[in-house]
Amino acid sequence: MLGLLTSIMRVFEIPMAFLQRILGIKHLAWVFLAPNLILFFLFAFLPVFLNVVYALTGGDQILLRDRAFVGADNFAVLASCDNYLDPNTCQKDLFWRAVHNTGWFIVLQIGFMIGFSLLTALVLNRDIRARGFFRSVFFFPVLLSPVVVALIWKWILQRHGLMNAGLDAMGLEPVLWMLEREWTFFWSVFLSIWAHMGFYTLILLAGLQAIPRDVYEAALMDAATPFRTFSRITLPLLMPTMLVVMVLALIKGVQTFDEVYAFSGGGPGSATTLLIQYVYETGFAGAPRLFGLASAASIMLALVLVVLTGLQLWATRKNADG
Amino acid sequence: MGKINTFLTRTRGRNGPDIMDWLTYGYLFLGVALMFGPVLWLLASSFKTEAELNSFPPRLLPYKQEMITVTGYDDPLPLYIVTEGEHAGRTVAQVKRIGLSAKVLDPENPTETFKIKTSEREAVERVALATENYTELFEKFDFLRYFWNSTFITLTATIIMLIFNSMAAFALSKYEFRGRTIVLALVIGVLMVPQTVVLVPLFMIAKELYLIDTLWGVILPGAATPTGVFLLRQYMLTIPDEILDAARMDKASEWKIYWRIILPLSAPAIAVLAILAIMWRWNDFLWPLIALSRNENYTLQLALNSFQGELDTEWSNLLAMTILTLTPIALVFAFLQKYIATGIASTGGK
Numbered sequence: 001m002l003g004l005l006t007s008i009m010r011v012f013e014i015p016m017a018f019l020q021r022i023l024g025i026k027h028l029a030w031v032f033l034a035p036n037l038i039l040f041f042l043f044a045f046l047p048v049f050l051n052v053v054y055a056l057t058g059g060d061q062i063l064l065r066d067r068a069f070v071g072a073d074n075f076a077v078l079a080s081c082d083n084y085l086d087p088n089t090c091q092k093d094l095f096w097r098a099v100h101n102t103g104w105f106i107v108l109q110i111g112f113m114i115g116f117s118l119l120t121a122l123v124l125n126r127d128i129r130a131r132g133f134f135r136s137v138f139f140f141p142v143l144l145s146p147v148v149v150a151l152i153w154k155w156i157l158q159r160h161g162l163m164n165a166g167l168d169a170m171g172l173e174p175v176l177w178m179l180e181r182e183w184t185f186f187w188s189v190f191l192s193i194w195a196h197m198g199f200y201t202l203i204l205l206a207g208l209q210a211i212p213r214d215v216y217e218a219a220l221m222d223a224a225t226p227f228r229t230f231s232r233i234t235l236p237l238l239m240p241t242m243l244v245v246m247v248l249a250l251i252k253g254v255q256t257f258d259e260v261y262a263f264s265g266g267g268p269g270s271a272t273t274l275l276i277q278y279v280y281e282t283g284f285a286g287a288p289r290l291f292g293l294a295s296a297a298s299i300m301l302a303l304v305l306v307v308l309t310g311l312q313l314w315a316t317r318k319n320a321d322g
Numbered sequence: 323m324g325k326i327n328t329f330l331t332r333t334r335g336r337n338g339p340d341i342m343d344w345l346t347y348g349y350l351f352l353g354v355a356l357m358f359g360p361v362l363w364l365l366a367s368s369f370k371t372e373a374e375l376n377s378f379p380p381r382l383l384p385y386k387q388e389m390i391t392v393t394g395y396d397d398p399l400p401l402y403i404v405t406e407g408e409h410a411g412r413t414v415a416q417v418k419r420i421g422l423s424a425k426v427l428d429p430e431n432p433t434e435t436f437k438i439k440t441s442e443r444e445a446v447e448r449v450a451l452a453t454e455n456y457t458e459l460f461e462k463f464d465f466l467r468y469f470w471n472s473t474f475i476t477l478t479a480t481i482i483m484l485i486f487n488s489m490a491a492f493a494l495s496k497y498e499f500r501g502r503t504i505v506l507a508l509v510i511g512v513l514m515v516p517q518t519v520v521l522v523p524l525f526m527i528a529k530e531l532y533l534i535d536t537l538w539g540v541i542l543p544g545a546a547t548p549t550g551v552f553l554l555r556q557y558m559l560t561i562p563d564e565i566l567d568a569a570r571m572d573k574a575s576e577w578k579i580y581w582r583i584i585l586p587l588s589a590p591a592i593a594v595l596a597i598l599a600i601m602w603r604w605n606d607f608l609w610p611l612i613a614l615s616r617n618e619n620y621t622l623q624l625a626l627n628s629f630q631g632e633l634d635t636e637w638s639n640l641l642a643m644t645i646l647t648l649t650p651i652a653l654v655f656a657f658l659q660k661y662i663a664t665g666i667a668s669t670g671g672k
Contacts, residue, residue, distance in 0.1 A: 016577035039546035050523035
């Protein structure tokens with residue numbers, strides 16, 4: 001493997017030496033940047049502009065020359081709604097249901113996930129044995145692929161699954177978890193918390209460990225109650241980290257697709273259809289392929305993300321300064 | 323409430339285990355059960371026969387029904403023990419099931435058959451691993467093909483990403499040139515545009531480049547990551563410039579300085595990025611789902627997802643495939659978990 005890499009690198013030696021001679025060392029920087037910038041241009045910048053073009057054109061053709069300009073029609077169609085709180089009154093009811101689902105999803109997911117992450121980080125920060133082991137136990141689901149996570153829980157929640165066996169053993173009626181809207185939504189939130197919690201726990205634990213010990217010693221000296229120590233020292237000093245964690249979780253939360261789609265397929269009905277799934281199905285899975293509508297929906301999502309990423313950079317900087 | 327507060331705030335407890343320690347370890351072991359349990363359950367289930375998987379309530383260990391070969395019958399017959407009725411206590415082999423009764427024979431006297439009720443018998447079983455769940459993956463399914471696709475995409479994308487990102491990071495950390503700030507701002511800009519929000523144009527560009535439904539169509543769009551550039555640049559900034567000056571004095575070319583000096587010195591950061599890249603690519607789902615349509619190009623993740631949607635796919639094979647899909651990542655984790663934790667904490671995930 002390393003040998004292969006070495007020979008790849010050696011191949012470029014002569015052309016790079018030649019470029020260095022004709023460009024000079026100063027301009028060689030652009031040669032080093034070129035491959036990355038070309039990929040960035042092709043697969044990140046160009047798509048941003050083209051996304052707008054797609055959103056402003058209609059039809060089911062992917063090639064731009066086959067598409068007719070329709071102005072803001074796609075946005076108008078998406079936004080046409082009598083009552084935004086009731087998706088059934090909207091022209092694109094599935095879009096608004098996806099918006100509602102995503103909203104509820106992130107509120108519940110982030111609320112509980114940060115709560116449990118904080119609790120876990122506080123427990124792991126105590127004077128415990130085998131901390132490394134316990135830390136990796138909470139962390140390892142982060143590495144599992146979304147499809148694997150979905151299948152693990154689907155297997156437990158299926159009709160003859162472990163969960164129903166547990167209910168049966170307690171003398172309760174089995175539940176068809178995957179056929180009831182509320183339960184499927186609940187388990188979607190649950191499995192995404194299960195899968196991602198370890199990541200936030202890790203960041204919060206690092207934040208806790210960065211709080212200087214002597215602050216606690218001073219509090220002990222002043223005979224501060226444990227509750228006061230937590231609310232007046234731990235929490236305020238952890239706030240910058242909490243902010244980073246919250247924004248990161250928001251950024252990922254609004255983009256949730258993989259594990260929920262593999263788990264429930266968005267169903268039953270549209271009970272767990274999230275925004276990205278709407279974009280995917282509008283543009284790629286359904287017929288006709290409404291690329292314009294998909295682009296318009298993803299632009300709305302992108303605007304949210306730009307704000308959130310701006311927040312993230314601000315929070316990270318604040319965290320680094322504070 | 324008071325106890326919870328103490329629980330949350332205590333930093334060190336002395337004088338032997340107190341209530342707080344009990345709560346702490348209680349929480350931790352609950353965590354172990356909740357985090358590991360489901361995966362272990364999946365592993366145990368993946369060794370059960372399809373019949374066993376469909377029985378309720380499920381049992382912890384995998385069992386298999388004993389089969390016996392009887393002269394005069396081509397296939398091995400399942401063994402039962404009769405629990406009630408006139409034949410109670412006898413071990414019989416079932417020839418055929420007819421509604422609520424079964425036609426059985428005594429293996430020791432195979433010519434004589436008789437009927438018993440299905441409610442009056444119990445299967446003779448022993449603990450055995452249904453390894454055929456795994457072997458069938460290679461016979462009935464194109465598992466090796468999916469495995470190869472995933473491996474090829476993961477390794478190629480990781481190598482390309484490491485080379486491209488480290489070149490860019492080298493330029494951004496070791497050269498003073500006009501436009502550097504703009505390039506850095508552009509990289510931050512890319513951070514704001516995840517693949518998920520530009521799917522349609524990405525699809526068109528990949529189509530125009532003839533990348534749709536090829537493995538390269540999955541590899542290239544994700545090969546340049548802003549995260550990688552940042553991570554490596556941050557690390558390379560800590561390498562003193564004097565080393566470069568000394569090398570230039572010795573007439574080393576810039577390319578040689580890059581891959582002979584800077585790359586080896588950045589090995590720790592490269593290792594972290596490599597592990598992250600392997601994980602991202604191996605677990606990648608949404609873009610491959612869009613970019614790959616022919617079954618023969620499917621990655622493991624796509625194959626898993628499409629099999630679970632097919633009605634005739636049996637859980638036994640699906641569970642075995644899930645285990646094989648998570649194994650490489652589990653191995654990486656087992657050996658390199660320290661790097662992973664620091665890597666993920668320092669890059670903010672993706």
